[in-house]
Amino acid sequence: MKEKAFVVGTGIITAIGNDTESCKASLMAGRSNIGKPEFLQTHWRDEIPVAEVKLSNKELAALTGADEQWPRTALLSAVAVKEAWAPFKDKMRGLRVGFFSANTVGGMDLTESYYGQFQKDRNDVDFSKLANHECGAVTEIVAGLFGFSDFVTTVSTACSSSANSIMMATQMIANGMIDVAVAGGADSLSRFTLNGFNTLMILDRQPCQPFDNNRRGLNLGEGAAYIVLMSEKAMQQCGATAVCTVSGYANNNDAYHQTASSPEGTGNKLAMLNAMKTAGVSPKDIDYINLHGTGTANNDSSEGKAIEAVFNGYLPKASSTKAYTGHTLGAAGAVEAVFSYIAIRDGIVYPNLRWQTQMEDISWQPVTELQTGQDINHVLSNSFGFGGNCSSLVFSKS
Amino acid sequence: MDLYLKGTGIIYTGEIPPMQLRRMGKAVRIGIAAAKECMKQSGIERPDAISVGTAMGCLEDTDNFLQKMVSQGEQMLTPTAFIQSTHNTVAGTIAMLTGCNGHNLTYVQRGHSFEHAMINAQLYLDEHPGEKMLVGGIDELTGTSQAVLQHARIYRLENSDPATLLTSSEAGSIAGEGVAFFTVAGSKQEGLNLHIKDISAFVTKDITVAVSKLSDFMSHNGISPEDIDLVVLGVSGDERTSVFYRKLQLSTFANQSQAAFKHLSGEYGTASALGLGLIMHAANHNHLPEAMVVNHPPKKLERILLINNYAHYYSYWNISVLR
Numbered sequence: 001m002k003e004k005a006f007v008v009g010t011g012i013i014t015a016i017g018n019d020t021e022s023c024k025a026s027l028m029a030g031r032s033n034i035g036k037p038e039f040l041q042t043h044w045r046d047e048i049p050v051a052e053v054k055l056s057n058k059e060l061a062a063l064t065g066a067d068e069q070w071p072r073t074a075l076l077s078a079v080a081v082k083e084a085w086a087p088f089k090d091k092m093r094g095l096r097v098g099f100f101s102a103n104t105v106g107g108m109d110l111t112e113s114y115y116g117q118f119q120k121d122r123n124d125v126d127f128s129k130l131a132n133h134e135c136g137a138v139t140e141i142v143a144g145l146f147g148f149s150d151f152v153t154t155v156s157t158a159c160s161s162s163a164n165s166i167m168m169a170t171q172m173i174a175n176g177m178i179d180v181a182v183a184g185g186a187d188s189l190s191r192f193t194l195n196g197f198n199t200l201m202i203l204d205r206q207p208c209q210p211f212d213n214n215r216r217g218l219n220l221g222e223g224a225a226y227i228v229l230m231s232e233k234a235m236q237q238c239g240a241t242a243v244c245t246v247s248g249y250a251n252n253n254d255a256y257h258q259t260a261s262s263p264e265g266t267g268n269k270l271a272m273l274n275a276m277k278t279a280g281v282s283p284k285d286i287d288y289i290n291l292h293g294t295g296t297a298n299n300d301s302s303e304g305k306a307i308e309a310v311f312n313g314y315l316p317k318a319s320s321t322k323a324y325t326g327h328t329l330g331a332a333g334a335v336e337a338v339f340s341y342i343a344i345r346d347g348i349v350y351p352n353l354r355w356q357t358q359m360e361d362i363s364w365q366p367v368t369e370l371q372t373g374q375d376i377n378h379v380l381s382n383s384f385g386f387g388g389n390c391s392s393l394v395f396s397k398s
Numbered sequence: 399m400d401l402y403l404k405g406t407g408i409i410y411t412g413e414i415p416p417m418q419l420r421r422m423g424k425a426v427r428i429g430i431a432a433a434k435e436c437m438k439q440s441g442i443e444r445p446d447a448i449s450v451g452t453a454m455g456c457l458e459d460t461d462n463f464l465q466k467m468v469s470q471g472e473q474m475l476t477p478t479a480f481i482q483s484t485h486n487t488v489a490g491t492i493a494m495l496t497g498c499n500g501h502n503l504t505y506v507q508r509g510h511s512f513e514h515a516m517i518n519a520q521l522y523l524d525e526h527p528g529e530k531m532l533v534g535g536i537d538e539l540t541g542t543s544q545a546v547l548q549h550a551r552i553y554r555l556e557n558s559d560p561a562t563l564l565t566s567s568e569a570g571s572i573a574g575e576g577v578a579f580f581t582v583a584g585s586k587q588e589g590l591n592l593h594i595k596d597i598s599a600f601v602t603k604d605i606t607v608a609v610s611k612l613s614d615f616m617s618h619n620g621i622s623p624e625d626i627d628l629v630v631l632g633v634s635g636d637e638r639t640s641v642f643y644r645k646l647q648l649s650t651f652a653n654q655s656q657a658a659f660k661h662l663s664g665e666y667g668t669a670s671a672l673g674l675g676l677i678m679h680a681a682n683h684n685h686l687p688e689a690m691v692v693n694h695p696p697k698k699l700e701r702i703l704l705i706n707n708y709a710h711y712y713s714y715w716n717i718s719v720l721r
Contacts, residue, residue, distance in 0.1 A: 043472040104484065106506075116468045118545075127549040134454060135485065136508035140601075149601070153514045156455070156485035156506040164503055171521040195467050196480030253448070253493040253502040258481050270499055278525075386481070387490025389502055 002174040005181070005229040006242035006398055010338045011084030013076055014223035014325040015051035018063075019083050024342050027350045028370060032324040034207040034219050040189045041113075048203050050189055051221030051326025066145055069128060071107035072188035072222075074138045076331075078145055080224035084182055085146060088228060091238035095179040099139065099148035100169040101226075102161035102185030104330040106135040109190045138186070151178055156330065159292075159385030160251070161185050162225070163333030163393055167249040169229050179234040184334030186224030193329065194220055200259060208295035210320035211304065211366045213357040218294040221326020225334035227341065243345040247378070248279025248394030259386050260298050265306030267390035268292075272310045272380060275392035285378050286316045286394075288349050290336045291366065292382040293320020294327050303382065304362035316380075319366045323353035333383035333391065340379040340395045347374040399520050401594040402720070403533075403580040404587040406682075407435030408675035410576030410663040411539075411560065422482065422491075423458040425538040425577075429488035430495065432577040433532055437496075439682075440581035441588075446529035447501035448489045449518045450536065451511030453667025453708070455485035457540045488536055500529075509711025511535065512671040513599040516582075523584035530587070534579035535671025539664075544573045552665065552709055560664040563635035564692070571634035574664020578675030586720060592678055593718040595619065603710045605642040612650070612705070615714045621701070623651050628686065628696040630657045630673055632706030634665045639707055646705065647692070655696035657686055670706040670713050677702055681719045 010020045015033035017023035026033070036045055037052045053060070053076065060075035061068035064082045068075070081099075107130070114129040132138060139154040151172070155164045162185025169181035187193075197203050197220060204217035230240055252274060254267030261268065276282065292303050300320075307318065321339050328335050342348060352366035359365075377397045384390045409428045422430075429450075437443065462479040481487075486504040493502050501522055505514040512535030519533045547553045554570040563572055581587070598615045602608055616622065629651045633643040647656055657680075659673050680686045681699050688695075704715035 112464060112468065115464055119465070119468075119542075122545045125549050127546075130546050131550065133546070134508060135506040136453065136511065140508065152601070153505060153507045153510070156504050157489075157502070158484050158486055168503075168518065168521065171525075175521065175524070191467060191472060192464060192480075195472050195475055196463065196477070196483070199475045199477035199480055251501045251503060253490065253499055255493045255497050255499050258487065258490060258494070259477075266499060385486075386484050387486035387502070387504075388493055389486055389490065 003176060003231045005170040005173040005246045006235055007227050007244050007246060007341055008230050008235060008240035008242050009084050009087055009228035010341055011080040011082065012225040012335060012338045013053055013079045014328060014335055015053055015221055016324050020338060027324060030351060030353060032207060032353055034326060042191050042194055044194060047205060048194065048198065049207060049219055051219055052189060053222055070141060071132050071138055072109045073103050073105055073186050074141050076188055076222065076224040077101065077142045077186035080226050081142060081146055081182060084226040084228050088238055092180065095234050095237065096150045097148055098151035098169060098172060098178040098181045099143045100153055100165040100181055100183040101139040102155040102165040102330045103135050103138055103187050104156055104158060104161060105187050105190050105193060106138050107132040108192045109188050112191050157385060157389040158387055159329055159332055160383040160389045160391040161330040161333065163383035163391035164251055166227065166246060166334065166337055166393060167251060170246040170249055173229055173231050179231050181229040182226050183229055184226030185330045187222060187328055187330040189220060189222040202296045204295060207354060208323055209354045210293035210295040210323055211300050211352055211359060212355050213359045215295045215297060215300060217296050219326040221328040223325060223328045223331045223335055225331055225338045227337050242398045243341055244395045245398050246393060247396035248275040250274030250278060251391045254388035254390055256388060261302035261384065263302060265302035267388055268303050268306035268384055269310055271390040271392040275394050279394035279396060281378050281394065283311045284314045286380045287376040288343055288379045289316055289318035290340050290379060290381040291318050291320040292384045293322055295322060301361055304359060308362055308364065315364045317349045317367045319350050319352035321350055336381050337393060340381045343379055344376050344395060344397050347376055348372055349374055399594060399596050401520055402583045402586050403592040403594065403678065404589060405436045405440030405581050406578055406675040406678040407432030408578045408672060410672055411574045423456050425456045425536055426482060426487055426491055428577045429536050430491060433492050433534065433579045436579035436581055442530055442581060444496045445498055445532035447522055447531040448492055448498060449503050449515040449531055449533045450489040451505045451515035451668050452485060452536050453508050453511045454537050454543060455506065456483050456487050457538055457543050459483040461540050461542050509667050509708030510599050512668040513597055513713045516597060519582045527584055531582045532579055533582045534577060535668030536577040537575055537666040537668045539573050539575035560661050563661040564633065564658060566635050567637045567640040568635060569637055571636045571665035574666045576663050576666065576672045578671040590682055591720045592681060593720050594715060595718060596716040598714040600712055601710050605639065608642055608712055609645065612714060619716045623654055625701055626654050626703050627698050627701050628655045628657055629703045629705065630677055632660060632669060632673060633658050634660045655694055656692040657690040658692050659690055662689060667708050669708060673704050673706055677704060677717060
């Protein structure tokens with residue numbers, strides 16, 4: 001018999017809030033935070049808006065006692081872990097705790113600032129600038145700060161990374177390999193990613209409009225988010241109460257192109273169908289879809305058509321929250337897992353911000369007004385990325 | 399754990415073929431070549447799922463894009479290197495080339511990247527009995543990564559031929575790179591298989607912990623040194639772990655056949671995959687290559703232990719050869 005993985009807590013930091021309740025308040029108020037970066041030093045500062053967390057590295061470090069010399073991804077990660085872990089950290093006697101993180105940039109923010117000097121003289125090097133370049137190093141130092149050691153891992157599957165870390169945590173609890181998991185991911189803005197996405201010509205020069213016919217691209221964001229998962233036994237031991245379970249998950253590959261989605265959304269369809277299959281629910285049971293919805297022409301069209309095919313005749317309420325937070329890449333799956341948790345807990349469906357015009361190639365439209373007092377039992381959350389990586393999670397009220 | 403491995407494709411330092419596929423970095427190139435060889439050996443054209451571990455990802459393309467971004471002041475950049483630089487490029491490209499729409503994951507947990515790709519295989523195959531998963535570990539070496547890891551003392555300041563690793567103990571190991579892929583199932587596949595019965599992966603900077611974890615691992619698996627036909631050691635010439643390996647060689651496994659592999663490949667984050675690949679190669683030929691023998695060749699190849707570390711990341715593997 002497989003154990004259920006109960007979601008008992010959350011921690012998050014994004015451009016729209018430094019914790020779960022402040023993010024919720026921004027979502028309720030329709031408040032996004034997309035504009036000129038204050039901390040990211042880039043040539044594109046005045047041209048390409050981003051969703052930046054408005055705290056310096058020093059201010060972020062002060063929130064957790066982390067070292068301000070760490071990569072910004074690690075500093076963001078520590079803030080979100082601290083919020084998620086605080087209620088439980090002293091109640092773990094005898095329980096096996098896993099830390100499942102995800103990121104795509106690692107310590108790139110420090111590496112890119114130091115790279116020029118490093119290439120000039122490889123003998124006179126301040127190694128501390130490069131020591132935490134690896135994605136896994138970011139996870140390792142955050143794990144050290146909180147004392148996680150039973151199982152520590154990092155997933156890197158581009159924009160679906162933290163959906164996959166949540167999937168693995170769920171499976172390891174189901175199999176009794178661990179009792180408790182802190183699962184999610186983090187990514188900071190970096191010049192590397194900003195310029196990379198810019199060469200692909202998929203960055204919006206204005207605040208993005210996911211699922212709008214006139215959408216122009218995505219805005220990059222930054223942040224971190226984690227959910228705390230527990231087995232029933234662990235929950236009893238620490239007196240935790242669950243809002244939902246991670247009832248379904250699936251990871252499929254589009255096998256089409258390194259950066260573009262197949263026109264019909266093959267991988268998207270498979271991920272949604274397989275996630276509902278593991279959850280034992282059918283399309284009509286889904287009350288809300290948190291869309292991947294980046295705002296690029298290609299992504300939204302593929303996801304839109306895949307949803308049409310999967311939810312044929314029954315289209316649930318759906319919205320993208322990336323118009324608020326930007327696309328937080330490796331953190332996105334976890335950020336949206338936290339939003340799915342809030343949706344179930346508080347009966348909320350978030351409006352798809354800045355939506356104006358119906359897309360021509362799909363027949364449905366996202367929710368555009370805030371809906372409260374909803375009875376939300378099952379949420380499907382989509383995270384699709386480069387490398388054809390497509391993951392979907394189902395959260396079910398417990 | 400019960401994983402059954404068939405076939406392997408391995409490529410390592412010094413054996414990396416020159417550029418064949420245009421627009422692909424070294425990691426993607428050797429990753430595809432090893433995955434294809436593995437699929438050929440195991441008689442499959444398309445895996446059902448893919449699980450990859452890489453400590454560092456696609457460094458050559460990362461370096462390329464970073465170099466241009468910095469020197470050109472963020473202007474006149476082209477997307478190719480950026481596209482190929484993401485950590486999941488190898489797994490994604492294999493999926494694309496084979497038309498594999500199944501599960502596809504990439505782990506980047508330093509010296510446990512490959513181990514976690516294997517644990518993921520166990521989780522996936524438990525839920526999908528009868529399927530076959532392509533599992534691999536891959537890391538490439540670049541001039542930049544070598545220089546950085548020399549500052550980290552992962553690699554020695556004076557890099558030399560890995561062949562000297564077995565006889566020297568210094569601050570750091572010698573730089574290496576490589577890839578190994580396997581076709582993995584949850585039940586015995588036709589022909590010769592490596593049966594992975596257990597993996598212990600842990601992090602410690604204290605070698606007394608590593609020693610006691612090994613005895614825990616062996617008693618948990620009900621094995622004593624006499625049961626072992628061959629122990630394959632990740633001895634890397636790094637003075638921080640030479641005491642550990644010396645104890646295993648001179649005491650714990652003094653009477654067992656001992657083999658090593660990093661004197662062939664050099665050190666890198668997913669070298670355990672290569673160790674496993676060389677074990678598969680030896681089992682397939684029922685002969686341990688001379689170059690791997692440390693003390694004396696094994697009498698038979700049935701029960702094998704793989705003991706590896708990359709910096710403070712250790713892993714122990716309990717392996718049986720099934721014919």
